[in-house]
Each structure stands twice: as structure tokens, then as C-alpha cells.
Amino acid sequence: MEKFIDHCCEKCTHTKDKPCKDFVKCCVEGPICHEDPACADKRKAIIEMVALDDDFVIC
Amino acid sequence: MYEKHIMICGATGCLSSGSTKVSEALIEELEKHGIKDKYRLVMSGCPGFCEVGPIIVIYPDEVFYCRLKPKDMAELVENHLVGGEIVERLLYKGPDVEAPARFYDTIPFYAKQKFNVLRNSGVIDPESIDEYIMRGGYRALSRAMEMEPQAICDEVKDAGLRGRGGAGFPTGVKWGFTNKAPGPKKYIVCNADEGDPGAFMDRSILEGDPHAILEGMLIAGRACGADEGYIYCRAEYPLAIDRLKKAIEQAKEYALLGDNILGYDFNFKMNIKEGAGAFVCGEETALLASIEGKRGMPRPRPPFPAQVGVFGKPTTINNVETLANIPLIVKEGGAAEYVKVGTEGSKGTKVFALAGKVRNTGLCEVPMGITIEEVIYDVGGGIKGGREFKAVQAGGPSGGCIPADLLDLPIDYDSLTKAGAIMGSGGLVVMDDRTCMVDLARYFLSFTQKESCGKCTPCREGTKRMLEILDRIAEGEGIPEDLETLDNLAHNIKDSALCGLGQTCPNPVLSTIRYFRHEYEEHINENFCRSGICKPLFNYKIDAENCTGCTACARACAVDAIKGEKKEPHEIDQELCTRCGSCIDKCRQDCIMITRVGSEADVSN
Numbered sequence: 001m002e003k004f005i006d007h008c009c010e011k012c013t014h015t016k017d018k019p020c021k022d023f024v025k026c027c028v029e030g031p032i033c034h035e036d037p038a039c040a041d042k043r044k045a046i047i048e049m050v051a052l053d054d055d056f057v058i059c
Numbered sequence: 060m061y062e063k064h065i066m067i068c069g070a071t072g073c074l075s076s077g078s079t080k081v082s083e084a085l086i087e088e089l090e091k092h093g094i095k096d097k098y099r100l101v102m103s104g105c106p107g108f109c110e111v112g113p114i115i116v117i118y119p120d121e122v123f124y125c126r127l128k129p130k131d132m133a134e135l136v137e138n139h140l141v142g143g144e145i146v147e148r149l150l151y152k153g154p155d156v157e158a159p160a161r162f163y164d165t166i167p168f169y170a171k172q173k174f175n176v177l178r179n180s181g182v183i184d185p186e187s188i189d190e191y192i193m194r195g196g197y198r199a200l201s202r203a204m205e206m207e208p209q210a211i212c213d214e215v216k217d218a219g220l221r222g223r224g225g226a227g228f229p230t231g232v233k234w235g236f237t238n239k240a241p242g243p244k245k246y247i248v249c250n251a252d253e254g255d256p257g258a259f260m261d262r263s264i265l266e267g268d269p270h271a272i273l274e275g276m277l278i279a280g281r282a283c284g285a286d287e288g289y290i291y292c293r294a295e296y297p298l299a300i301d302r303l304k305k306a307i308e309q310a311k312e313y314a315l316l317g318d319n320i321l322g323y324d325f326n327f328k329m330n331i332k333e334g335a336g337a338f339v340c341g342e343e344t345a346l347l348a349s350i351e352g353k354r355g356m357p358r359p360r361p362p363f364p365a366q367v368g369v370f371g372k373p374t375t376i377n378n379v380e381t382l383a384n385i386p387l388i389v390k391e392g393g394a395a396e397y398v399k400v401g402t403e404g405s406k407g408t409k410v411f412a413l414a415g416k417v418r419n420t421g422l423c424e425v426p427m428g429i430t431i432e433e434v435i436y437d438v439g440g441g442i443k444g445g446r447e448f449k450a451v452q453a454g455g456p457s458g459g460c461i462p463a464d465l466l467d468l469p470i471d472y473d474s475l476t477k478a479g480a481i482m483g484s485g486g487l488v489v490m491d492d493r494t495c496m497v498d499l500a501r502y503f504l505s506f507t508q509k510e511s512c513g514k515c516t517p518c519r520e521g522t523k524r525m526l527e528i529l530d531r532i533a534e535g536e537g538i539p540e541d542l543e544t545l546d547n548l549a550h551n552i553k554d555s556a557l558c559g560l561g562q563t564c565p566n567p568v569l570s571t572i573r574y575f576r577h578e579y580e581e582h583i584n585e586n587f588c589r590s591g592i593c594k595p596l597f598n599y600k601i602d603a604e605n606c607t608g609c610t611a612c613a614r615a616c617a618v619d620a621i622k623g624e625k626k627e628p629h630e631i632d633q634e635l636c637t638r639c640g641s642c643i644d645k646c647r648q649d650c651i652m653i654t655r656v657g658s659e660a661d662v663s664n
Contacts, residue, residue: 003189004188004189004192004313005312005313014314015314016311016312016313016314016317018322019314019319019320019321019322020321020322021201021204021321021322021323022201023201023313023314023321024192024196024197024198024200024201024315024321025198025201027189027192027193028192028193046189047193048060049060049061049099050064050099050183050184050187050189050190050193051193052064052066052118052119052182053118053119053121056182056193056194057193057194058193058194058195059195059198
């Protein structure tokens with residue numbers, strides 16, 4: 001998962017043809033539809049690559 | 060993980076002062092040291108302080124380097140990135156700081172600013188939708204999807220947002236009109252046809268945070284029942300257009316644009332229309348005509364665009380800065396926070412492009428209600444060369460000048476209108492004591508006269524007649540009746556011109572007559588321009604008592620009009636002198652004076 005649009009695992013189904021209502025929140029705070037620390041870490045890794053400081057992310 | 064993030068200003072201002080070459084030199088140095096992969100380089104949006112560009116900000120250290128040259132990069136890499144030592148000589152220095160300053164907390168330019176609209180500019184990669192989402196982007200759109208359209212209009216209305224394009228009409232009310240207009244097809248139009256001389260607020264927002272505009276338009280679409288939008292952007296903004304195109308493609312990929320956005324029954328198609336640069340196309344009905352492929356000319360209102368807009372369909376037109384405010388208001392808890400900033404009648408912040416004779420030119424965002432004095436002296440750092448502040452032109456060619464004795468005027472819609480100016484889109488041109496107010500009025504009127512579309516007689520002919528009178532006054536051929544004629548013509552044009560641009564174009568003339576009538580009278584009755592601008596109406600004279608004979612003025616004179624021996628007082632040959640002003644700028648003793656033609660009396664310098 002290099003970008004938020006990439007799927008963290010097969011449970012994520014968000015695509016432009018089949019969009020998920022929680023997608024935006026899920027990018028930063030997800031996964032929302034299932035619990036998986038590994039999937040959360042994938043999102044965290046994307047954020048950590050570019051966050052300038054601790055206040056960078058706004059929920 | 061990167062050790063540091065290097066944000067290089069990649070906005071048009073810094074690009075033109077060489078940030079691309081600085082970036083290339085930086086990459087070369089990093090490669091030379093074999094450490095390129097440790098650092099993330101981003102060509103960011105504008106951090107605002109254009110005066111000191113090119114700018115690099117290094118995070119997480121938050122060190123602000125300015126006035127950079129490619130040759131500085133070796134030292135920056137060697138000392139800061141490799142050695143961990145800040146390069147002091149590349150920090151901000153100026154008369155407003157005691158020691159070289161690092162970032163926002165110590166640079167006076169930023170001290171009174173409040174970043175709402177410019178919240179992401181200079182902080183994110185403007186070409187990354189992920190970074191926009193990390194900064195809370197598209198949360199407001201998600202929330203808007205769960206709201207009734209009228210509730211969105213009400214929330215924007217209650218937040219007190221007024222249109223940032225000039226007129227200050229309440230945005231939520233405008234949206235409500237389109238929402239209530241009948242018909243299945245409606246449009247949202249973003250007016251990015253920023254045409255005021257010296258204004259670049261919208262360009263910077265588009266370049267630095269394009270997704271904020273897309274999100275604002277999508278929320279407007281949801282609120283108004285529109286399913287298609289146009290961004291009308293002048294073709295002179297190629298970087299802004301490029302960033303918008305990339306942002307649109309990303310938003311489509313993320314299901315934030317297109318059909319069934321975020322899984323809701325809401326579709327939105329986004330188009331970009333490049334304008335050819337006519338000033339009149341900033342007027343909403345002319346802009347709509349231009350989108351339709353017709354000649355950009357205004358039409359009478361009513362019907363207003365909310366009833367009959369682009370392609371005859373109900374249309375909401377909002378300016379770039381207005382739309383950039385929307386996500387802040389519509390996000391969870393946003394409206395309550397939004398109303399905390401500003402004044403009773405003008406909520407939020409305003410972005411201004413500071414230009415003219417001010418030390419710190421650039422872009423600033425300040426809370427509504429801040430005084431003109433604070434913007435010019437605290438943010439702007441005062442007048443260049445320590446000269447005297449004379450006036451500020453607010454609102455561009457449609458605005459008016461505000462004189463020095465109104466420095467404590469709060470910047471809000473109502474106060475500026477009362478003073479004879481307008482908020483306009485946000486251009487602030489600062490003038491010192493060497494600005495002639497007749498010449499200033501002539502400059503702005505000549506701009507609007509050239510840009511007049513010619514459709515209505517009051518604007519087409521009236522501005523021409525006014526300009527002829529101003530030309531005459533500046534040539535020393537004015538007559539006492541001219542002031543009354545100018546006043547009559549100006550009020551006639553204001554009352555009868557077809558569009559907003561025509562109705563406001565006499566403002567610079569009216570406001571300069573209101574506050575600087577004595578200068579007009581001096582030009583007409585005494586054939587004298589005290590500012591030394593209108594060439595037939597003054598002479599330069601060297602004060603023989605103070606002249607040290609340094610020869611600086613003589614060396615600067617292109618026509619050899621200044622004679623004198625070294626260390627002896629010099630003299631100006633009035634027959635040869637072209638009054639170009641080169642000598643006055645070079646004289647270190649301030650002994651070149653502006654005098655009346657044919658008079659020996661020294662008046663001022």
C-alpha cells in the first residue's frame with residue numbers, strides 16, 4: 001500500500017466504480033470496516049513518509 | 060522514512076526568482092554526498108514571503124532559508140544537512156529583527172497572520188491528494204454528503220462567509236438562490252480570472268492547494284443541486300492550470316469526482332476553461348459568456364446567474380478564495396471555529412497581495428478587522444527606504460485609495476466601503492510620498508479604459524473623456540472646472556454603466572479627489588506636481604549648500620544634464636534634464652529637490 005487508494009487487504013473494496021462512504025476517514029484513521037493492526041500500520045507508514053511534524057495530520 | 064523534508068517554494072513568484080535552479084543545485088549537492096535518498100524534496104506552494112525568495116523551509120527543524128542562490132546549496136548541504144548546523148547567513152535578516160530569524164515564530168512578517176485559506180500552502184506537496192487528505196481534506200465533503208442541501212447553505216450563511224472576489228455578497232445566501240432555482244441541470248463556476256494589476260492571491264491558492272478548490276466546488280454542487288462545474292482560469296496561470304488538471308485526475312481516481320461520489324447518489328463533472336486574459340471576463344456575466352464560447356461581454360442583470368447562468372441554467376459563481384474557505388466551514392465543528400475570527404459583519408480571514416513601496420512584498424492572510432497600519436507596518440515591515448507612507452490602493456482598479464490619516468481603519472467590508480474603497484479581491488498597493496495621486500488615478504483609469512469591453516456607452520466613452528481630462532491635468536493644461544466635470548462623469552458612470560467593473564472604475568478618481576483634492580488643485584492652479592512625477596510640472600534643483608560634489612548624481616544622469624567639479628556643488632541644466640529621477644535616487648545627501656517650474660523656491664525632496 002503506497003497510496004491511500006491502494007487496498008490494505010482484500011477486505012477493502014473501495015474503487016472509483018464501487019466507492020466506500022467511509023473512504024476519506026479511513027485513509028487516516030482506518031481501517032474502519034475491519035480490525036487489523038497490520039492494515040492500520042500500512043496507513044501509518046504512508047503518513048510517516050510525508051508528515052512534517054506531529055501536528056501535520058488533521059482529523 | 061526521511062530524515063528531513065525540504066520544502067522549496069515552487070510557486071510562480073519563487074520560480075521566477077530562480078527556485079528551479081536552486082532545486083537542481085540542491086539535488087546535485089545531495090547526490091555528491093550520496094545522501095539524496097535520506098531527504099524528501101518538495102516543490103511546494105507559496106509560503107507568502109515573496110520579497111525574500113527563493114525560499115526553502117527544512118522540516119522538522121522549521122528552519123527558513125531565503126534569498127537563495129544555487130551556489131548556496133553546497134554550504135546548506137554541508138553544514139545543515141550533514142553537519143547539523145544552521146547556516147546563519149542564509150536566514151532572514153532585516154531591520155525588524157535583532158538577530159537572524161528562523162521561522163514563523165521569529166519573523167515579524169508572519170507574526171500577525173492567521174492561516175485559514177493558506178493552511179496547506181508551503182506545507183504539503185500540492186500534487187499529492189494523500190497529503191491533502193492527511194491535512195483534513197475531503198472530510199467536509201464526506202460530511203456534506205450526509206447533510207440536506209439547504210442545511211449546507213444555512214451553515215455557510217450562518218458562518219458569515221462573504222464572497223472574496225470583491226462585492227462581499229453572503230455566499231450561503233447565493234447558494235440558496237441556486238438551490239431553490241427550478242430545473243434538473245445546474246452549474247458551479249469557480250472564478251479564477253484574477254485580473255487586478257499586482258494581485259496574485261488566487262493564483263497562489265490554486266498553485267499551493269488545488270484540492271481545496273475542488274472540495275469547495277463539490278460541496279457547493281451538493282448544496283446547490285449542481286452536477287457540473289467550470290473552473291475559469293486565465294491562461295497566464297499555466298502552473299495553476301497544470302496543478303488543477305492533476306488534482307482533477309487524482310480526485311477521479313479516488314472516487315471523489317465523477318459518478319456516485321463516495322458511494323452517494325451525487326455526480327459531479329469538473330471542467331477547466333482557460334481564459335484569454337480580458338479583465339472584463341472577471342465580471343460574472345462576461346465570464347459566463349466566455350465559457351459558452353462567446354465574446355466576453357457582460358449582460359444586464361436580472362436575470363441573475365442563479366436563475367439564468369451558463370448555457371441558460373441556474374449557476375453559482377464563486378471566487379477561488381471563497382471556495383477555499385468552504386471546507387473549513389463545513390467540516391465537523393468548522394462553522395463554530397470559523398466565526399471566532401473576524402468582525403461582526405466580516406468573518407474569517409482575507410488574503411492580500413502586498414505590493415508597491417512596502418518592504419515586505421508578498422502574500423499575507425490576516426484576520427478581518429486588523430487595521431491597515433498593522434498590515435503595512437507589522438506584516439509589510441513599513442515603507443521601503445524609510446520614506447513616508449502616503450496612501451494605499453485597496454481593491455485594484457475598482458477600488459479606492461486610503462490616505463495616511465485613516466491608517467487605523469479596520470480592514471473589513473463595511474469599513475473599506477465607507478472610506479470609499481472596496482475589499483476587492485485583495486490587492487493592496489502601498490504608496491509613499493513620491494507617488495502623485497493624479498498620476499495614480501490616471502494609471503488605474505487608463506487600465507480600465509483599455510480593458511473596457513465597449514458594450515455600454517457610459518464605460519466606453521465616459522472613461523475615455525475622464526482619461527483625457529486627467530492627461531490634460533498631468534500635462535499642466537488643466538482648468539478649474541475639470542474637477543467638477545470629473546466628479547459628474549464619475550457619478551454618471553457609476554450610476555449607468557452596465558456591469559460591476561464599469562460601475563466601480565471611477566473609484567480611484569473619486570477617492571483621490573476626496574482625499575487629495577489639494578494635489579489636483581496644485582496641478583491645475585499652480586502647475587506643480589509636488590511628488591515629482593508629472594514631468595512638465597516640476598524641476599529638479601540641487602541644494603548648493605548641502606551638495607558635497609560627490610558626483611554620484613552626475614554619473615547617474617544619462618543625458619549629462621548635471622555639471623560641476625568634484626567636491627564642488629553641482630547644478631542641473633533644466634534644458635537638458637529629462638526629469639527621469641535617476642539623480643534623486645543616487646543622491647546620498649538628499650540635496651536634490653523638487654521645485655516649481657521657473658521657481659527658485661525649494662519645496663521638498
